[in-house]
Amino acid sequence: MLFFKRKRKEKDAKSEMQQEVKKEHLSEQIEEYLSKLENAEKEDEIPILNMLGSLYFEMEDYDHAITYYEKSIDQNKALGKAFTDLVKLYNMKRKEASKAGDREAVQVYLQKSDDLMKLTKDTIRGNM
Numbered sequence: 001m002l003f004f005k006r007k008r009k010e011k012d013a014k015s016e017m018q019q020e021v022k023k024e025h026l027s028e029q030i031e032e033y034l035s036k037l038e039n040a041e042k043e044d045e046i047p048i049l050n051m052l053g054s055l056y057f058e059m060e061d062y063d064h065a066i067t068y069y070e071k072s073i074d075q076n077k078a079l080g081k082a083f084t085d086l087v088k089l090y091n092m093k094r095k096e097a098s099k100a101g102d103r104e105a106v107q108v109y110l111q112k113s114d115d116l117m118k119l120t121k122d123t124i125r126g127n128m
Helices: 002-039 042-058 062-075 081-100 103-125
Strands: none
Touching (some): 002 042, 042 062, 062 081
C-alpha cells in the first residue's frame, strides 16, 4: 500500500512541476505579445489580441482572456476563435457566479452571451 502512495505523490509532484513550467512558458509568451501589441499598427492588433486571449485562456486567467477577446471583437466583428472562446468564457463565468450566489454577475454574463449571439447572427447576415 505504501508503494502506491509514494508513486502517486511522485506523479503529483511531477505533474505540478510540469504545470509550473507550462505557466512560466505561457507568461513569457504573454509578455512577448504584450510588447508586440504596444508596437503594432492598428490593423495588426487583431491577431495579437486574439493570441493574448488564447494565452490567458490557456493559463486559466479568464478575466484577462475575456478582456483581450472583447477588444479584438470590438475592432473586427469577424467570426472565429475569439467568438467561440468568449461563449465558453461567459458560460464559465456565469456558472461560477451562480455557484457563488451572485445574481448580478449571472445577469451580466447572460447579457454578454446574448449580445455576443446577436452580434454573431448580425455578422452572419451581413448586417454589420
